Amino acid sequence: MAAVKIDGTAVAADVRSAVAAAVSTLPGQPCLAVVLVGEDPASEVYVRNKVKMTQAAGMVSIHHRLPADATQGEVESLIERLNADPDVDGILLQLPLPKGLDADAAIEKIDPDKDVDGLTEVSAGRLSLGKPGLRPCTPVGSVILAKRALGEDLSGKHVVVIGRSILVGKPAALLFLAENCTVTIAHSRTANLAEVCRGADILVPAVGRPEMVRGDWVKPGAAVIDVGINRVPAPEKGEGKTKLVGDAHYESCAEVAGFITPVPGGVGPMTIACLLRNTVLAACARRGWAVPAGL
Numbered sequence: 001m002a003a004v005k006i007d008g009t010a011v012a013a014d015v016r017s018a019v020a021a022a023v024s025t026l027p028g029q030p031c032l033a034v035v036l037v038g039e040d041p042a043s044e045v046y047v048r049n050k051v052k053m054t055q056a057a058g059m060v061s062i063h064h065r066l067p068a069d070a071t072q073g074e075v076e077s078l079i080e081r082l083n084a085d086p087d088v089d090g091i092l093l094q095l096p097l098p099k100g101l102d103a104d105a106a107i108e109k110i111d112p113d114k115d116v117d118g119l120t121e122v123s124a125g126r127l128s129l130g131k132p133g134l135r136p137c138t139p140v141g142s143v144i145l146a147k148r149a150l151g152e153d154l155s156g157k158h159v160v161v162i163g164r165s166i167l168v169g170k171p172a173a174l175l176f177l178a179e180n181c182t183v184t185i186a187h188s189r190t191a192n193l194a195e196v197c198r199g200a201d202i203l204v205p206a207v208g209r210p211e212m213v214r215g216d217w218v219k220p221g222a223a224v225i226d227v228g229i230n231r232v233p234a235p236e237k238g239e240g241k242t243k244l245v246g247d248a249h250y251e252s253c254a255e256v257a258g259f260i261t262p263v264p265g266g267v268g269p270m271t272i273a274c275l276l277r278n279t280v281l282a283a284c285a286r287r288g289w290a291v292p293a294g295l
């Protein structure tokens, strides 16, 4: 029995059209400010995509660039300017920052009500306390994909998140907990990792180790939501070529799982879709607009 593939590209497109439909009913246009420091080519592509998709959803996108040799003070004063700008609803500081800059300190300058990445201490505290706030995009995308696989009600499901990173593992665990799941956070020191994983109804590898999770770690019928995006050599495609793989070994996991997300085309595309959704949620909360149905 082969697993059903959960098509993250298609689900992300659904989320973006829901965002666009929601935006069209609002009394004004939400605005996302993207800050890119330096000239990392991967970041350039990523930021260009974000700007394009923000505009396609009917929102305003403003793009600020600072040179790679910008100082910490310059980055932080730009963020403060965007905090003070009443027209800006969301601020995204593209990571990583060039060497020498303190990303954590810069993130802390972002007004938590404009923190569409959900990365500030206040956002993390709100999530942890179960208070309203902006949630990190990749974990939200993972929950949405799990619901596409298993249905809206995830209560009582055993979720095993592999990885305890600030960006993904920890917030993903808290979001599944908020869905009334039973959550285990496994990590590099977990004893009997394969056995722990075999207990999962929803397995969420988020460690950045290419193809670490094998089919015999998966409970038959489980949903594998693969958060890892790893670029690895692909000599079969030619010398020097690379390809993207997840943290799960797709073929062997797909033989056992009930549902599985591919890489690429799984959780990755959901991240940007959820960023757009967060921009709308931030705009509604800041401006006192009702959140449109369907978000």
Ligand SMILES: Nc1nc(=O)c2c([nH]1)NC[C@@H]1CN(c3ccc(C(=O)N[C@@H](CCC(=O)O)C(=O)O)cc3)C=[N+]21
Pocket: 046, 092, 093, 094, 095, 096, 117, 137, 229, 244, 263, 264, 265, 266, 267, 268, 269, 270, 271, 272
């Ligand atoms: N402040 C901030 N927030 C972020 O969310 C953030 C960031 N900085 N810096 C960079 C990372 C990376 N990231 C990705 C999002 C989508 C894909 C994605 O859609 N990937 C495609 C594959 C793309 C390809 O082919 O290279 C996929 O998985 O199908 C990948 C990576 C968000 N990041």
